[in-house]
Amino acid sequence: MPYRSRRSPIVGVCVSLLLVAIGLLSAGSTQASTLPTLSLTLTKSSITVGGSTQSGAVNVVTTATGVKEATAILFLLKPGVTFEDVENAKQVHGSAGKDPNITSKYGSIVFSAEASPGHSWEAQTYLQPGQYVALIPGEGKGSKAHETFTVSAAASPTALPTPQATVRSIEFGFRGPTTLHDGELVRFENEGYLVHMDIAVPAKSKSAATKIVKDLLLGKEKGIEKLAAGEPITFAPPISHEAFEQETITAKPGWYVQACFMETQDGRDHTRLGMERIIKIVK
Numbered sequence: 001m002p003y004r005s006r007r008s009p010i011v012g013v014c015v016s017l018l019l020v021a022i023g024l025l026s027a028g029s030t031q032a033s034t035l036p037t038l039s040l041t042l043t044k045s046s047i048t049v050g051g052s053t054q055s056g057a058v059n060v061v062t063t064a065t066g067v068k069e070a071t072a073i074l075f076l077l078k079p080g081v082t083f084e085d086v087e088n089a090k091q092v093h094g095s096a097g098k099d100p101n102i103t104s105k106y107g108s109i110v111f112s113a114e115a116s117p118g119h120s121w122e123a124q125t126y127l128q129p130g131q132y133v134a135l136i137p138g139e140g141k142g143s144k145a146h147e148t149f150t151v152s153a154a155a156s157p158t159a160l161p162t163p164q165a166t167v168r169s170i171e172f173g174f175r176g177p178t179t180l181h182d183g184e185l186v187r188f189e190n191e192g193y194l195v196h197m198d199i200a201v202p203a204k205s206k207s208a209a210t211k212i213v214k215d216l217l218l219g220k221e222k223g224i225e226k227l228a229a230g231e232p233i234t235f236a237p238p239i240s241h242e243a244f245e246q247e248t249i250t251a252k253p254g255w256y257v258q259a260c261f262m263e264t265q266d267g268r269d270h271t272r273l274g275m276e277r278i279i280k281i282v283k
């Protein structure tokens with residue numbers, strides 16, 4: 001599967017966690033308990049799908065064992081397309097196969113999740129009926145592991161809880177409230193036509209956040225770790241057009257820089273095109 005899990009060099013020792021939300025963001029237990037559960041279990045060489053595979057709202061729980069960190073993707077295939085079609089396309093495109101946007105011809109990344117041993121990832125989403133592939137991406141070199149499964153049409157699909165706030169990614173920026181509250185259910189949605197991610201870098205102060213934004217726009221990432229107040233959190237890993245995930249905010253209150261570190265075809269981070277902004281999380 002041509003997919004890129006982009007690692008930016010910013011935030012010093014936090015780099016390895018840029019795309020790993022180590023338990024800092026999870027679905028609210030009260031709301032999640034009312035939803036069917038879809039489980040994704042990851043190892044170094046396998047991914048297993050369990051739980052509900054009917055259309056409608058689900059709480060996706062991702063766990064990993066035997067790996068330092070792992071990413072899972074749910075890819076909805078277009079009718080008539082096979083997983084092999086997508087993998088073969090990667091070979092045809094060569095190095096361009098690292099660009100996840102080429103997958104739009106074959107389907108869409110409807111959900112992404114990250115987990116490490118001892119820390120599960122929980123988020124809510126809505127599954128449409130169809131053929132899916134659950135996979136562990138191979139950094140543009142083909143998938144490390146995958147499992148195909150079918151989501152059947154439910155007679156009465158479960159509805160998602162209504163989010164208290166919605167944050168949208170577009171080309172190239174974010175829309176929605178700039179103040180999020182600890183404990184509120186927030187939907188993070190990709191309304192752009194490109195694949196986007198939604199990362200939040202905690203800043204030591206509002207002025208530090210302003211400096212981070214300026215440096216990201218200029219592509220000056222060196223030294224940003226001195227302005228960061230801790231590990232980045234992931235609101236949404238890379239997802240395709242119209243895909244979304246919603247979670248209950250549990251991050252520490254403070255100033256954050258919201259950013260997308262996906263790359264354009266010419267190798268520029270989306271942050272270079274203005275895809276970052278200052279937000280605040282409050283109690």
